[in-house]
Amino acid sequence: RRYQGSPTGTDIECRGWRQEAVLRMLNNNLDPEVAERPEDLVVYGGTGRAARSWDAYDAILAELRELADDETLLVQSGKPVGVFRTHERAPRVLIANSNLVGKWDDWEHFHELEAEGKTMYGQMTAGSWAYIGTQGILQGTYETLAELGRQHFPDEEGLRGRTVVTGGLGGMGGAQPLAVTMNGGVCIAAEVDEDRIDRRIETGYCMEKTDSVAEAVERAEAAAAADESYSVGVHGNAADVLEAMLERGFVPDAVTDQTSAHDELEGYYPSGYTVEAADELRERDPERYVEESVDTMERHVDAILEMQDRGAVAFEYGNNIRGQVQSYTGRDDAFDFPGFVPAYIRPLFCRGKGPFRWVALSGDPEDIRRTDDAVLDLFPDDDRLARWIRLAREEVQFQGLPARVCWLGSRTDDEGVSERARFALKINELVADGEISAPIVVTRDHLDAGSVASPNRETEAMRDGTDAVADWPILNALVNCAAGADVVSVHDGGGVGIGNALHANNHVVLDGSDLAAEKARAVFTTDPGMGVVRHADAGYEEALDEAARSGVRVPMPP
Amino acid sequence: RRYQGSPTGTDIECRGWRQEAVLRMLNNNLDPEVAERPEDLVVYGGTGRAARSWDAYDAILAELRELADDETLLVQSGKPVGVFRTHERAPRVLIANSNLVGKWDDWEHFHELEAEGKTMYGQMTAGSWAYIGTQGILQGTYETLAELGRQHFPDEEGLRGRTVVTGGLGGMGGAQPLAVTMNGGVCIAAEVDEDRIDRRIETGYCMEKTDSVAEAVERAEAAAAADESYSVGVHGNAADVLEAMLERGFVPDAVTDQTSAHDELEGYYPSGYTVEAADELRERDPERYVEESVDTMERHVDAILEMQDRGAVAFEYGNNIRGQVQSYTGRDDAFDFPGFVPAYIRPLFCRGKGPFRWVALSGDPEDIRRTDDAVLDLFPDDDRLARWIRLAREEVQFQGLPARVCWLGSRTDDEGVSERARFALKINELVADGEISAPIVVTRDHLDAGSVASPNRETEAMRDGTDAVADWPILNALVNCAAGADVVSVHDGGGVGIGNALHANNHVVLDGSDLAAEKARAVFTTDPGMGVVRHADAGYEEALDEAARSGVRVPMPP
Ligand SMILES: NC(=O)c1ccc[n+]([C@@H]2O[C@H](COP(=O)([O-])OP(=O)(O)OC[C@H]3O[C@@H](n4cnc5c(N)ncnc54)[C@H](O)[C@@H]3O)[C@@H](O)[C@H]2O)c1
Ligand SMILES: NC(=O)c1ccc[n+]([C@@H]2O[C@H](COP(=O)([O-])OP(=O)(O)OC[C@H]3O[C@@H](n4cnc5c(N)ncnc54)[C@H](O)[C@@H]3O)[C@@H](O)[C@H]2O)c1
Known part of the structure; x- marks a missing residue:
């Protein structure tokens, strides 16, 4: 662990503010308050690194401290590889991360090279030293929901009086309740892991929690009727929660999902299991886990489609739940609701x-x-x-x-x-x-x-x-x-x-x-x-x- | 056909020489003296284009004529897509050609997009407007052979007194005899297509031709003994020619090959056929063609390896003949001679x-x-x-x-x-x-x-x-x-x-x-x-x- 700390204030260690700015952004990415696993140089997204190794980190900082106002430092997948004279109006730092020639451009070749220390996964803002913590995802979610409001409820201010149902309160999905309430709306979020709900409540991203779908729907309807913003986490499997809503005849104004459906084994939880029981099943019988996980996803997608049929605005939030159901079951109607990018x-x-x-x-x-x-x-x-x-x-x-x-x-x-x-x-x-x-x-x-x-x-x-x-x-x-x-x-x-x-x-x-x-x-x-x-x-x-x-x-x- | 001609002289149509230079380089690429199929905007390499369409060509020229000294034109796979204000020290034109996201980065996806007019194959110097005709390949071949001389015959000037055996006198391979003689050496090149030999003789790239391996070897040996540069095309299949040399006990100082072995059906010719007979077989029975073609390649590689064993310097010249033999026959010893890049x-x-x-x-x-x-x-x-x-x-x-x-x-x-x-x-x-x-x-x-x-x-x-x-x-x-x-x-x-x-x-x-x-x-x-x-x-x-x-x-x- 060789983190050099995140300098602040108006005195600089570099030869100019433009070099100093880069040095501070890199160190900020690795600030323990910001980074996911700073001890491994991981900023976010599981393996998104700010530098290839602690040696590379030290060398980047050393180069930045020496860099002249007309020089440019080159960083190749988290490692400093060259410095050239350019000119003042040109960039001070140029970075290329994780790039492979097309035919070799897959995880297998990447991991081979990574294991030998020849490359690094830079994610997007980790290796480009632009991560600023969870505010980014909160704002992106806010913006998406604001656009949904503009398109579908043009007469309201934001989502005032509207209810959004979703699933997943994880690293990114956890921004959803707050993004809805910031838009003036009401959010019900299904999450199978109670600890996750608790964490969102502690940090002010979600207001309340409950085990009861009935209770969640009642409170949501009351808040919406009063034009009040409100959010509640429902402890349960999202597929079950959505089906229970439909059984009660409840249809939200909008429905989406941010459970980790992109990963049927390590991400999504099958219905009928607590988190612990599911984790145990994954260890014991991964094939059975995947089968049940995909069955739940199919029910989950069916519930979303049914809500859409009954008048809800439905969209996928980038977790590939449509693609998963289509490729496992062959059902093309999984794509009968749009992705969030084309839509909003x-x-x-x-x-x-x-x-x-x-x-x-x-x-x-x-x-x-x-x-x-x-x-x-x-x-x-x-x-x-x-x-x-x-x-x-x-x-x-x-x-x-x-x-x-x-x-x-x-x-x-x-x-x-x-x-x-x-x-x-x-x-x-x-x-x-x-x-x-x-x-x-x-x-x-x-x-x-x-x-x-x-x-x-x-x-x-x-x-x-x-x-x-x-x-x-x-x-x-x-x-x-x-x-x-x-x-x-x-x-x-x-x-x-x-x-x-x-x-x-x-x-x-x-x-x-x-x-x-x-x-x-x-x-x-x-x-x-x-x-x-x-x-x-x-x-x-x-x-x-x-x-x-x-x-x-x-x-x-x- | 809407070629606007290749302007020369000291008067310019653009607002500055840097824009004019780009305009002239693009037009030079499409000059009928330079381009392979100018009517299709193809400069070289089969499908390497200078612009996506004649409309795109016109639009690029129009933009170049208007472009200010502090503006930058963006070209996306042969089509102008934007102009932005930058500054004088910055580039006037930025180009990205034929790039696809890794998972889709193959001919199948490329051809789909190309057919819809959404991309273009730019080769290397076609789409970057830097092609200058055959001088480029001649010089690259000269440099490779010069380096071979420097490494293996350090006491000689270039290849003086040395004999190089090769195959293929096509678009690129045709540069070989002249590149050898420019280095002061002697070249014997096997080529199955007599027309190709004739063309090289007409343009001064090759000196003589013969049907007889014996004659070629005799003349080559005489020239080498006299330290004279000399080149001869032998009309025949390269595998047969090399075997005949070995039978006669002739071992050259260096051996390589530029037949189109990278393509076993459309490029390489099997032994025992004239060009016409082989072309007919390809039509009639492509599977049999490939079988015989690969058999010939295996003999060809064996002859190269045998020459290497007997003291010749052997290298592959980027036509993948080693890879072909290895993948068809499983013989790893096909790679017992190096490629030209690592070697020279x-x-x-x-x-x-x-x-x-x-x-x-x-x-x-x-x-x-x-x-x-x-x-x-x-x-x-x-x-x-x-x-x-x-x-x-x-x-x-x-x-x-x-x-x-x-x-x-x-x-x-x-x-x-x-x-x-x-x-x-x-x-x-x-x-x-x-x-x-x-x-x-x-x-x-x-x-x-x-x-x-x-x-x-x-x-x-x-x-x-x-x-x-x-x-x-x-x-x-x-x-x-x-x-x-x-x-x-x-x-x-x-x-x-x-x-x-x-x-x-x-x-x-x-x-x-x-x-x-x-x-x-x-x-x-x-x-x-x-x-x-x-x-x-x-x-x-x-x-x-x-x-x-x-x-x-x-x-x-x-
Ligand atoms: N820009 C985008 O496209 C974008 C933005 C945000 C999220 N996403 C996607 O959203 C998903 C979530 O991302 P994350 O970082 O929050 O993941 P994460 O793994 O941190 O959180 C996922 C959460 O879903 C819960 N969960 C899993 N299966 C469930 C089920 N069946 N019912 C209820 N809860 C369940 C888990 O307990 C976990 O808390 C990912 O697939 C991600 O790719 C995409
Ligand atoms: N930079 C490089 O790596 C580099 C440079 C030059 C050439 N090459 C490779 O060399 C090869 C030749 O390129 P080209 O543009 O000249 O191709 P081409 O198709 O224009 O010419 C190939 C020639 O080989 C002849 N030929 C085919 N099989 C033969 C055989 N068995 N015996 C005798 N002659 C035979 C053909 O008649 C033709 O004239 C290609 O595979 C190319 O990729 C690579």
């Missing part, structure tokens, strides 16, 4: 909307408070954004360096400056004026418009069938490098596993300088702009409309 | 040596003559380079824009400037001084040190087993973008097919300006430098030595 996220992607997260390098929560004020000030008409920022202020506990995330897009103002650029330039001014005590780093995650090719998630069911075309993330990385982002990275795998996605990330350091302003103006036009051109090329009307409104040049519109 | 090219890669090609945008051969003089002048001690340049002047007919290629590396002078940078800076001066009439573009091909991951060719049998790690080409593209190359591209497939390789390319336009000098100095340090760091990381001593000599920073030497 893509319309935002078409407009370049996507995650924009910023981190206060000072470590001072006051700095984030100033940015919160600034964003509310800049976009006074964006209710969804305002609701998120106000609630995030109250509900989100910072982990490691104080940070914030919200979704902004390509929409330009009268001077042709995009939403993202406008906000970044405002932050940069505040840093220049000393209103913010130290530079701010802006980065994002992978649920992004123009930097991801991921046929099972971000690019599922593209209108023109180009789900697997991987030119886009590469162009995104190259154009952000050309625009002058301070860190640019390209990675294989991320949340969907080796060979299943290619994605790119970037950081821009807002240190109050004119150079930072130039970089911000360019990167925060190109980065969301890539989302617009990618979706325009695929034939989405919203993207073509956004291109026309926001001056994004599309040479060959379809 | 990798030692050069370790020192950042690789292809450096430059093109005279004026169209004036005089401009290339001046660069020839300059390179001879700059590197007076490099005999291999001098021999190549002098002979290329005499033997190479320009196709399309006049061009030259040679291999240069990372080695720095007293002021820390690499070979490649030194030469580029010299050219830039000549352009500034008006000694060269219009700007020169520098680019390269794929047989390169630090920009390719290709487990069957460039990265075959890496010392540390990292053949399939694809982080390197991505870092190469990013760092060249950061250094300010004018075009940067990343592609899947190239000469070994979809899913089998990832590689990057770049162009730098030497227009005589200070900006060009800055770009050249940076790119021609980073680009060969990536070769040094990649091989240093894999544990090659030569690379670690070169890093130490030439000031290439390797943070964690193994």
